[in-house]
Amino acid sequence: MFVLDLKSGVPICDQIVNGFIKMKALGLISAGDQMPSVRSLALKFSVNPNTVQKAYAILESGGIIYSVKGRGSFVSDDESAHSAVLDRARSDFKAAVSAARDLGLGSLELNKIINDIYKEEEKC
Amino acid sequence: MFVLDLKSGVPICDQIVNGFIKMKALGLISAGDQMPSVRSLALKFSVNPNTVQKAYAILESGGIIYSVKGRGSFVSDDESAHSAVLDRARSDFKAAVSAARDLGLGSLELNKIINDIYKEEEKC
Amino acid sequence: MFVLDLKSGVPICDQIVNGFIKMKALGLISAGDQMPSVRSLALKFSVNPNTVQKAYAILESGGIIYSVKGRGSFVSDDESAHSAVLDRARSDFKAAVSAARDLGLGSLELNKIINDIYKEEEKC
Amino acid sequence: MFVLDLKSGVPICDQIVNGFIKMKALGLISAGDQMPSVRSLALKFSVNPNTVQKAYAILESGGIIYSVKGRGSFVSDDESAHSAVLDRARSDFKAAVSAARDLGLGSLELNKIINDIYKEEEKC
DNA sequence: GTGGTCTAGACCACA
DNA sequence: GTGGTCTAGACCACA
Numbered sequence: 001m002f003v004l005d006l007k008s009g010v011p012i013c014d015q016i017v018n019g020f021i022k023m024k025a026l027g028l029i030s031a032g033d034q035m036p037s038v039r040s041l042a043l044k045f046s047v048n049p050n051t052v053q054k055a056y057a058i059l060e061s062g063g064i065i066y067s068v069k070g071r072g073s074f075v076s077d078d079e080s081a082h083s084a085v086l087d088r089a090r091s092d093f094k095a096a097v098s099a100a101r102d103l104g105l106g107s108l109e110l111n112k113i114i115n116d117i118y119k120e121e122e123k124c
Numbered sequence: 125m126f127v128l129d130l131k132s133g134v135p136i137c138d139q140i141v142n143g144f145i146k147m148k149a150l151g152l153i154s155a156g157d158q159m160p161s162v163r164s165l166a167l168k169f170s171v172n173p174n175t176v177q178k179a180y181a182i183l184e185s186g187g188i189i190y191s192v193k194g195r196g197s198f199v200s201d202d203e204s205a206h207s208a209v210l211d212r213a214r215s216d217f218k219a220a221v222s223a224a225r226d227l228g229l230g231s232l233e234l235n236k237i238i239n240d241i242y243k244e245e246e247k248c
Numbered sequence: 249m250f251v252l253d254l255k256s257g258v259p260i261c262d263q264i265v266n267g268f269i270k271m272k273a274l275g276l277i278s279a280g281d282q283m284p285s286v287r288s289l290a291l292k293f294s295v296n297p298n299t300v301q302k303a304y305a306i307l308e309s310g311g312i313i314y315s316v317k318g319r320g321s322f323v324s325d326d327e328s329a330h331s332a333v334l335d336r337a338r339s340d341f342k343a344a345v346s347a348a349r350d351l352g353l354g355s356l357e358l359n360k361i362i363n364d365i366y367k368e369e370e371k372c
Numbered sequence: 373m374f375v376l377d378l379k380s381g382v383p384i385c386d387q388i389v390n391g392f393i394k395m396k397a398l399g400l401i402s403a404g405d406q407m408p409s410v411r412s413l414a415l416k417f418s419v420n421p422n423t424v425q426k427a428y429a430i431l432e433s434g435g436i437i438y439s440v441k442g443r444g445s446f447v448s449d450d451e452s453a454h455s456a457v458l459d460r461a462r463s464d465f466k467a468a469v470s471a472a473r474d475l476g477l478g479s480l481e482l483n484k485i486i487n488d489i490y491k492e493e494e495k496c
Numbered sequence: 497g498t499g500g501t502c503t504a505g506a507c508c509a510c511a
Numbered sequence: 512g513t514g515g516t517c518t519a520g521a522c523c524a525c526a
Binding site: 011012013047048049050051054068069070071 | 500501502503504505509510511
Binding site: 333341344350 | 394396461469473482486489
């Protein structure tokens with residue numbers, strides 16, 4: 001399970017959305033798996049249920065999960081929805097690379113920044 | 125001159141700041157050049173003059189431009205400003221890498237995207 | 249037999265009710281036929297027995313089926329039930345028309361859609 | 373402007389979403405037009421600003437409108453987004469027609485229901 | 497002024 | 512128990 005960083009400035013809601021997208025990308029959750037209930041996740045993260053609800057609504061509108069009243073929320077088997085998310089992530093990243101290039105940063109330095117950030121992750 | 129994208133979600137103020145930084149990086153404006161007046165730029169972009177004013181203040185605090193009372197704002201020749209710009213670019217890029225990582229993109233793929241974009245530049 | 253679509257957002261209970269009504273309309277079940285037991289259907293559909301029970305109660309209150317203590321539920325031969333089914337169908341259809349109208353679809357287009365679908369039937 | 377029916381059972385939020393979609397379909401609002409502010413619409417409809425906010429978020433996620441912090445919300449010029457909404461409406465309506473047909477309703481009766489509902493509108 | 501996020505808490509339908 | 516909607520009200524960034 002992922003962790004929230006309340007001080008990061010990134011909306012809690014988005015952190016939850018991204019957390020589950022990453023979990024699916026990593027294979028930690030798969031199509032058909034039941035999501036934790038809105039209330040239980042809110043308790044676990046010590047946030048308001050409405051915030052979790054909003055995150056789940058975003059995931060559902062993106063086709064990543066679906067909800068059944070009275071039963072719970074489940075990971076969708078719509079792979080195109082998940083790949084659409086990754087496509088957008090790639091395109092956002094490309095824009096960031098172009099912006100960095102335009103300001104004069106070299107490819108070697110960008111590669112180094114990436115490796116530093118990913119190495120940092122390994123430590124955790 | 126650069127264009128504003130109101131739909132992008134990026135604050136107008138930031139877009140103006142980044143636009144001038146990029147113009148300087150690309151050599152479209154140089155040390156000593158006079159900046160457009162706050163009023164004229166606000167009219168041109170159809171935005172609130174306060175927003176342009178704020179962007180100029182940020183550029184000035186970063187040493188990119190300087191203002192002379194009664195005459196206007198000018199592009200600075202302060203070389204230390206250049207490194208500040210690069211720092212800002214690096215920090216923006218780091219944020220983009222973290223965002224991509226959070227969505228499950230691997231470092232290898234990011235490195236590949238960078239190399240593709242920089243190779244494309246060589247062709248030009 | 250019909251299938252349930254958990255992702256559709258339509259309450260499971262309603263889907264079961266509609267499924268049997270449709271089966272009767274299509275002649276797949278007839279007056280006197282025994283209904284599957286609540287438990288067996290719940291197992292088959294992997295839903296809560298209470299949900300099937302509720303669906304059967306709705307079907308019974310509509311005169312579509314009747315239950316005999318200790319023996320099970322059976323398809324009714326009550327003709328008045330048929331008109332109740334049609335009433336329900338009409339009211340569902342009216343809701344669909346209102347929804348389409350609210351989104352700006354015109355009556356001419358709706359009439360055309362109907363005619364297209366019914367012409368398609370003639371071919372079969 | 374459209375009106376809300378608080379007794380209808382249809383979520384207020386959806387009524388607002390559909391209201392604007394219909395207004396766009398009818399040409400009452402066009403690409404680039406500024407939407408009423410969240411607060412002013414909440415006041416006008418006597419509903420909570422959060423409810424309007426949610427409706428606007430749904431419209432934005434569907435590409436119907438876009439928001440600019442500090443400036444307001446505007447009708448998008450993404451026509452494909454609007455036609456996607458209409459496409460879904462058509463497909464929902466087709467499903468309703470098929471369901472009605474399967475239960476034995478004739479095309480003449482369905483056409484009559486449509487005309488009755490649309491005539492009712494004319495009176496208003 | 498504008499939109500965006502979040503908490504707190506109520507109430508509903510559905511299983 | 513589950514998710515969904517809504518109100519009330521606070522606080523934030525941005526223009």
